[in-house]
Amino acid sequence: MNIKVVLKQSTLQFDKEYIYSVPPTLLSENLLGAKVLVPFGKSDKSEEAFVVSVMNDENSPFYVKPILSIEQPNPVLFDDQLNLVKEMCRKYSCTHGDAIKLMVPTLSFPQEKTNKTAYLNDSFLSEMMLNEGEITHVNQIRVMEYLLEYGESLISDILGACQITSSTLTTLYRKKIINFSERAYDEVNQDYESLQLPLEEKLIANSEQKDSIEKILGNLKGEYREYLLHGITGSGKTEVYFQVINELHQQGFGVILLVPEISLTPQMVSRMNKRFGKDVRVIHSRLNQRERTEQWNDIRSGTANIVVGARCAVFSPVHNLGAIIIDEEQETTYKSQTHPKYNALDIARIRMRHVNGLFIMGSATPNVETYYRCKTGRTILLSLRKRICESQLPTVEIIDLREELVAGNRSIFSRALREKMQEAFIKDEQVLLFINRRGYSGFLLCRDCGYVPKCQHCSVSLTYHMTHKSLICHYCGKIYTLPRKCPICQNHRITGFGAGTQQIEQLSKMEFPNARILRMDQDTTTGKGSHEKILSAFEKGEANLLIGTQMIAKGHDFPNVTLVGILSADLMLGLPDFRASERTFQLITQAAGRAGRSIKPGHVVIQAYNVDDYSILYASRQDYEGFFDQEIAYRQSMGYPPFKSIGLIMVSSDTEDSALIAARRIRTELEGSLKDPMSSSLSSENLEIMDISKAPTHMIRNRYRYRIILKATNEIILASCFVIAQTVAREKKVMVSFDTNPYQMN
Numbered sequence: 001m002n003i004k005v006v007l008k009q010s011t012l013q014f015d016k017e018y019i020y021s022v023p024p025t026l027l028s029e030n031l032l033g034a035k036v037l038v039p040f041g042k043s044d045k046s047e048e049a050f051v052v053s054v055m056n057d058e059n060s061p062f063y064v065k066p067i068l069s070i071e072q073p074n075p076v077l078f079d080d081q082l083n084l085v086k087e088m089c090r091k092y093s094c095t096h097g098d099a100i101k102l103m104v105p106t107l108s109f110p111q112e113k114t115n116k117t118a119y120l121n122d123s124f125l126s127e128m129m130l131n132e133g134e135i136t137h138v139n140q141i142r143v144m145e146y147l148l149e150y151g152e153s154l155i156s157d158i159l160g161a162c163q164i165t166s167s168t169l170t171t172l173y174r175k176k177i178i179n180f181s182e183r184a185y186d187e188v189n190q191d192y193e194s195l196q197l198p199l200e201e202k203l204i205a206n207s208e209q210k211d212s213i214e215k216i217l218g219n220l221k222g223e224y225r226e227y228l229l230h231g232i233t234g235s236g237k238t239e240v241y242f243q244v245i246n247e248l249h250q251q252g253f254g255v256i257l258l259v260p261e262i263s264l265t266p267q268m269v270s271r272m273n274k275r276f277g278k279d280v281r282v283i284h285s286r287l288n289q290r291e292r293t294e295q296w297n298d299i300r301s302g303t304a305n306i307v308v309g310a311r312c313a314v315f316s317p318v319h320n321l322g323a324i325i326i327d328e329e330q331e332t333t334y335k336s337q338t339h340p341k342y343n344a345l346d347i348a349r350i351r352m353r354h355v356n357g358l359f360i361m362g363s364a365t366p367n368v369e370t371y372y373r374c375k376t377g378r379t380i381l382l383s384l385r386k387r388i389c390e391s392q393l394p395t396v397e398i399i400d401l402r403e404e405l406v407a408g409n410r411s412i413f414s415r416a417l418r419e420k421m422q423e424a425f426i427k428d429e430q431v432l433l434f435i436n437r438r439g440y441s442g443f444l445l446c447r448d449c450g451y452v453p454k455c456q457h458c459s460v461s462l463t464y465h466m467t468h469k470s471l472i473c474h475y476c477g478k479i480y481t482l483p484r485k486c487p488i489c490q491n492h493r494i495t496g497f498g499a500g501t502q503q504i505e506q507l508s509k510m511e512f513p514n515a516r517i518l519r520m521d522q523d524t525t526t527g528k529g530s531h532e533k534i535l536s537a538f539e540k541g542e543a544n545l546l547i548g549t550q551m552i553a554k555g556h557d558f559p560n561v562t563l564v565g566i567l568s569a570d571l572m573l574g575l576p577d578f579r580a581s582e583r584t585f586q587l588i589t590q591a592a593g594r595a596g597r598s599i600k601p602g603h604v605v606i607q608a609y610n611v612d613d614y615s616i617l618y619a620s621r622q623d624y625e626g627f628f629d630q631e632i633a634y635r636q637s638m639g640y641p642p643f644k645s646i647g648l649i650m651v652s653s654d655t656e657d658s659a660l661i662a663a664r665r666i667r668t669e670l671e672g673s674l675k676d677p678m679s680s681s682l683s684s685e686n687l688e689i690m691d692i693s694k695a696p697t698h699m700i701r702n703r704y705r706y707r708i709i710l711k712a713t714n715e716i717i718l719a720s721c722f723v724i725a726q727t728v729a730r731e732k733k734v735m736v737s738f739d740t741n742p743y744q745m746n
Ligand code: ADP
Pocket: 203, 204, 205, 206, 209, 231, 232, 233, 234, 235, 236, 237, 238, 239, 240, 388, 389
């Protein structure tokens, strides 16, 4: 028997389907999707490969090499995933291996489920040593006390509980106080088995929810269907997902639910666990390889068939997949920033089309592209118009910062906002303040000559960090010392400009000395679970003012928040990006959605310079339709998505010349293929090639970057351009990356 395989590691050039034979000793039923070892090339080097088809023509006229072995007999990739791999190659011009890597964990199949533990060699002796003060080091004492209390324990648990590093354990081992061992996985890690939370019953759906659920489930007739559940936060979308999942689950279908960033949505995960218990697996970026592999194995084996996770979970090997649900589908985290730069929405669409299942998106502020699909009938629109608890929408006030300046107010707080904040604190209510930047104050600026320090390697403005008394490059992480005077004009009036979370915190302390403040940004949330801690502290009322970036717009409900301030709502409008208005609209709407989630009425203060911009006006009225109509007209007139597809080719190299020469060559090749309709599908009707330009971030990690922007009638046209670009890049020995309908244009 012969099979076709694709290589796990390959360049685009060699990425083809190769035919091998299967020796009789290796014949098995489950070859499709299996991982095998094959002899490859002249030297017959052993390579990992995946079986993409099994050929039934018994006697091939040619000699084909036999495979060496089967690495993993059960299919590693299901039929629908094999289809997905092919589609991804076509759409993102990546290799089969690039796509497959997203579907299987690196450390694929742990032989034994073991975990390292530590235990005391002699607990009686240990007790004595402690009592007689023989051990003086506090960390060592902690570990010994912990082990006396709990007996043999997982090393990871000891490190966490005692707040120590493994060097303490090594020292104790050298002193012959402790020893290491390994225990079978099942004995020590019973997360799911022991997770016997009482399951929660479903709620009784209100009429809008019922209508949506019926429309979705009424279509379980084996045809592909796509839905957008449009409803503000708190309108009961999640309950709709859950009831749909429940019904599908009862019928034996598996479901994948994607959430934007799992650490921001702990509530969603715990709600899932309470509803579906042991049938749920959670996949997100902070799992370590072992944890990931374990979750993946449970899903692939069918032990669990409901998956909740971030972007990468869209590839999960779920049995009998019935639906993929994407919550907050407008979030940028659904788009990968590394090659292949896939969009989870596209992946979900491809997968569910192939299995004739359901694709359900939910959002309060849908992507303009998604909403347009509803308008053109490709997606079925379902609306939830009211909030569940009948709480009122907040009142909204727009403050023109230019007028504040004229009135002599140079503070970051407008007079109205300051007054409202004071009122809220007096009434013992809570306030959320949103800003767009992190760091003490955006960047340094010489007030005399206008000089702004930039990173030598990345040509972006450096961010001023007060805690570190330094300047940090957010692209490459390089830290610079703070200049005492301007290096250009030697003046000393070089100070911070713009306002970051830390500065707002400082200013808030001065302005409201009695406020209890919490800050949430990337700097305060690096550790595991730190988002959760800040949010629940605020929820419990340990503070009455929470300052943060977009992060605080999601997740927890804060019933006691009555005031939301958005400090510089129009900061994002200045980005060189066709989605700038859309992002501004989404931020304001989301932020406003956090006010008044209870019986107390909420109020929102929006501060901006461009107060007349349509994104701000419509957002302040929570008028999505109005915004959409204006935005879609702009997209159409400019030929932006969803009308055309934008392609971004980024060429980078360690010298300016080589990058530019390669970019020019790519552009020439592309132009050439426009003129030669015989040899390519490209033509001036379906493709527009912009001029080469320096990337907005011209230099990153000492590499020079040039970009070419393309506008095409569809994404497949772009994919053929990317193949041409890759060929040139290989010849010219430069790096090239590309993106389709990018969420970030830098
Ligand atoms: P969304 O996902 O749109 O933000 P949720 O589904 O989280 O909304 O619902 C908001 C709140 O209302 C939750 O606390 C939820 O438990 C509650 N809820 C949702 N649907 C119902 C219902 N049919 N009856 C009672 N409470 C509901």
